[in-house]
Amino acid sequence: MPIGLSNVWLLSLTPAELRTCDSDDAEEYQPPIWKSYLYQLQQEAPRPKRIICPGEVENRPKYYGREFHGIISREQADELLGGVEGAYILRESQRQPGCYTLALRFGNQTLNYRLFYDGKHFVGEKRFESIHDLVTDGLITLYIETKASEYISKMTTNPIYEHIGYATLLREKVSRRLSRSKNESRKTNVTNEEHTAVEKISSLVRRAALTHNDNHFNYEKTHNFKVHTFRGPHWCEYCANFMWGLIAQGVRCSDCGLNVHKQCSKHVPNDCQPDLKRIKKVYCCDLTTLVKAHNTQRPMVVDICIREIEARGLKSEGLYRVSGFTEHIEDVKMAFDRDGEKADISANIYPDINIITGALKLYFRDLPIPVITYDTYSKFIEVAKISNADERLEAVHEVLMLLPPAHYETLRYLMIHLKKVTMNEKDNFMNAENLGIVFGPTLMRPPEDSTLTTLHDMRYQKLIVQILIENEDVLF
Numbered sequence: 001m002p003i004g005l006s007n008v009w010l011l012s013l014t015p016a017e018l019r020t021c022d023s024d025d026a027e028e029y030q031p032p033i034w035k036s037y038l039y040q041l042q043q044e045a046p047r048p049k050r051i052i053c054p055g056e057v058e059n060r061p062k063y064y065g066r067e068f069h070g071i072i073s074r075e076q077a078d079e080l081l082g083g084v085e086g087a088y089i090l091r092e093s094q095r096q097p098g099c100y101t102l103a104l105r106f107g108n109q110t111l112n113y114r115l116f117y118d119g120k121h122f123v124g125e126k127r128f129e130s131i132h133d134l135v136t137d138g139l140i141t142l143y144i145e146t147k148a149s150e151y152i153s154k155m156t157t158n159p160i161y162e163h164i165g166y167a168t169l170l171r172e173k174v175s176r177r178l179s180r181s182k183n184e185s186r187k188t189n190v191t192n193e194e195h196t197a198v199e200k201i202s203s204l205v206r207r208a209a210l211t212h213n214d215n216h217f218n219y220e221k222t223h224n225f226k227v228h229t230f231r232g233p234h235w236c237e238y239c240a241n242f243m244w245g246l247i248a249q250g251v252r253c254s255d256c257g258l259n260v261h262k263q264c265s266k267h268v269p270n271d272c273q274p275d276l277k278r279i280k281k282v283y284c285c286d287l288t289t290l291v292k293a294h295n296t297q298r299p300m301v302v303d304i305c306i307r308e309i310e311a312r313g314l315k316s317e318g319l320y321r322v323s324g325f326t327e328h329i330e331d332v333k334m335a336f337d338r339d340g341e342k343a344d345i346s347a348n349i350y351p352d353i354n355i356i357t358g359a360l361k362l363y364f365r366d367l368p369i370p371v372i373t374y375d376t377y378s379k380f381i382e383v384a385k386i387s388n389a390d391e392r393l394e395a396v397h398e399v400l401m402l403l404p405p406a407h408y409e410t411l412r413y414l415m416i417h418l419k420k421v422t423m424n425e426k427d428n429f430m431n432a433e434n435l436g437i438v439f440g441p442t443l444m445r446p447p448e449d450s451t452l453t454t455l456h457d458m459r460y461q462k463l464i465v466q467i468l469i470e471n472e473d474v475l476f
Helices: 005-012 015-020 037-044 074-081 131-147 149-153 165-185 192-199 203-211 287-294 300-312 326-342 353-366 374-384 389-400 405-422 432-443 451-470
Strands: 068-071 087-092 100-106 109-117 225-228 250-253
Touching: 037 131, 037 149, 074 087, 074 100, 074 109, 087 131, 100 131, 131 149, 287 405, 300 326, 300 353, 300 405, 326 353, 353 432, 374 389, 374 451, 389 451, 405 432, 405 451, 432 451
Parallel strands: 068 087
Antiparallel strands: 087 100, 100 109, 225 250
């Protein structure tokens, strides 16, 4: 839900008055917590004043305008600016020809910044379409950081994130909606109206509601923050302060939509609740993100494929070793990406069970972070080198405990399934060692993309998976 200036007037309301603002429609409810101080400072910041060069300048770069004054000294630039707050010019360095400088008047002094261009203008991380926008953003930042440096340093000390008025007021209401959706789904599909109602709620309210929903699998997940440019005024959903500047004012979680300051993002708990509408694919999606978005213990691809394989394929010769047709496996992948849990992989559509096993293996290979994560890879490899079988088994169990919960649960479920496959070895000729050869490089990959490392570690990868299958009842 976009956060606009209409929220500011609510800052002065009493709790009793706030409750009268409550509405059956979450979209109409205005959160009464946004702090306007930094927004007011942005409005007060000096405006840019371009000092135009009266004559034509030779060799002026085509991406600069008449604010470019050619090769002049710092003293000449200072004189041209005339002590006017917000005034600026561009000049070429006398000491380093071909290097350009932005001279900007702020705080009764002239500030000089090395200026760069790579299709956009920049002096730091932010990149701008025009010099005017760069200067405008710079003046806002300088003014706010000068006037409110102490305030900014304390923004994260008393966050609204964990105890927030409007989230508390709406939590029970949203939980009822989620609970009602759960009950109705047993009889029929959840209506589009139900989805729309929940989607209209801000990411922060949604997080609070889902956290308190009994049906939610509470796997810990870090937020996937990326720098974001907000159109129109926006407030941080961690500290409730205004996000200042023209562009890249803060970061947004691409999985749940949470909007916060970059400095606040370091303090946000690992409690991301991914929103299905933001998850574009099933394959190639982070495992924990997918299961939290679908509110399941494991990726539904794993559940659906294993269910189909166990129903009609356990006795199939060379199960998991024999490959299905690549184009048909890609069809299954597209079906999951398009239809999710409604994807039809029945024998009527795909009579060859090797297509389903191929689709399951492809899902694991396509994970951005493998089931056996990069963080634990080297530990598993070292464990595989232990010669004493009992010590090695104990060490494997200890490293398993380091896996993220969703990864652990997925691996546990897969190993139970593969144990069933080995119990049909008489028909399918697949024992734990054979399955270890197939699934070793599928479930674990070295952090560095090195062919030499991969080849060297293959026997250890195979051994780890073999141990997991043979001892699944002890290890999990």
